[in-house]
Amino acid sequence: MIETAGPAPGYADKPEHFVEFEPSPKRIRVTFGGETIVDTTNGLILYERGHVPVYYLPRADAAMGLLAKTDHSTHCPFKGDASYYTVNAGGKTAENAVWSYELPFDEAAGIGGYLAFYWREMDHWFEDIVWHYPDPVHESARIKDYLCFFNEQVDAVYVDGVAEEKPKTKWS
Numbered sequence: 001m002i003e004t005a006g007p008a009p010g011y012a013d014k015p016e017h018f019v020e021f022e023p024s025p026k027r028i029r030v031t032f033g034g035e036t037i038v039d040t041t042n043g044l045i046l047y048e049r050g051h052v053p054v055y056y057l058p059r060a061d062a063a064m065g066l067l068a069k070t071d072h073s074t075h076c077p078f079k080g081d082a083s084y085y086t087v088n089a090g091g092k093t094a095e096n097a098v099w100s101y102e103l104p105f106d107e108a109a110g111i112g113g114y115l116a117f118y119w120r121e122m123d124h125w126f127e128d129i130v131w132h133y134p135d136p137v138h139e140s141a142r143i144k145d146y147l148c149f150f151n152e153q154v155d156a157v158y159v160d161g162v163a164e165e166k167p168k169t170k171w172s
Contacts, residue, residue, distance in 0.1 A: 002112030008105035010077025019078050021046040021056065021110050027128040028055060030117060033090025037122065038062045044114060048078070056114035059100070063089075067115075072096045079108040085115070087122075097121035 010017060024043040029036060040061035046054045067085040074082045085098040097118045104112050119125065136143050157164040 002109045003103060004106045004109045004112070005080050005103045006106060008078045008080070008107045011107070013077075017049050017078055019046065019048045019108055024055065027126075028057060029124075029126040029128075030057070030122050031124040031126075032066075032087050032094060032122045033092035034123075035066060035089035036063065037066060037087060037089065037117075038115070044111065046111060046116075054116050056111045056116050059113055059115055062115055067098055070096055074099070076101075078105065079111065080104040092123075094118075094121040 021044045024045050026043070027041045028038065028043045029040075030038040038057045038061055040057050042058050042061060044056040046056050048054075066089045067087055070084045070086050072084040074084075076082065080101045080103060082099040083102050084096040085100070087094040087097050098115050100115050101108060101111055133140070133143055134145065157166060
């Protein structure tokens with residue numbers, strides 16, 4: 001159970017405001033300075049009124065040894081007090097590029113133990129969606145245990161670190 005800071009005071013003045021989150025169906029990887037900072041299949045997508053969606057990624061899946069907590073902090077009347085971290089990897093530094101609500105308000109308890117990153121501060125973001133059919137219906141038995149993924153809508157496809165030609169399909 002996540003410890004919280006109590007109810008969020010912001011809703012008293014703005015009851016129409018919302019902060020909602022849901023599990024991400026994607027594997028998310030973040031790199032900086034040639035190092036993997038996060039690699040997870042347990043991310044959350046946070047939706048907040050007036051903001052773009054933000055990935056919140058579990059600390060347990062982050063290379064916390066590459067993050068250094070700073071004195072910087074901000075306050076959100078809906079989520080709580082955010083602590084910040086600087087990323088140091090591969091000889092590069094991104095100051096205050098990561099934040100976390102370590103003691104969130106009750107309404108945002110689900111993001112306790114998670115980290116969020118300033119998108120543009122990191123070198124690369126990878127979002128993978130792969131699925132398979134372990135027991136397909138009879139008519140589709142041929143696809144049993146094949147891996148399926150959307151590769152028409154991506155910038156690049158790499159197999160074992162080698163860039164592959166993008167397929168051209170009717171969905172491209």
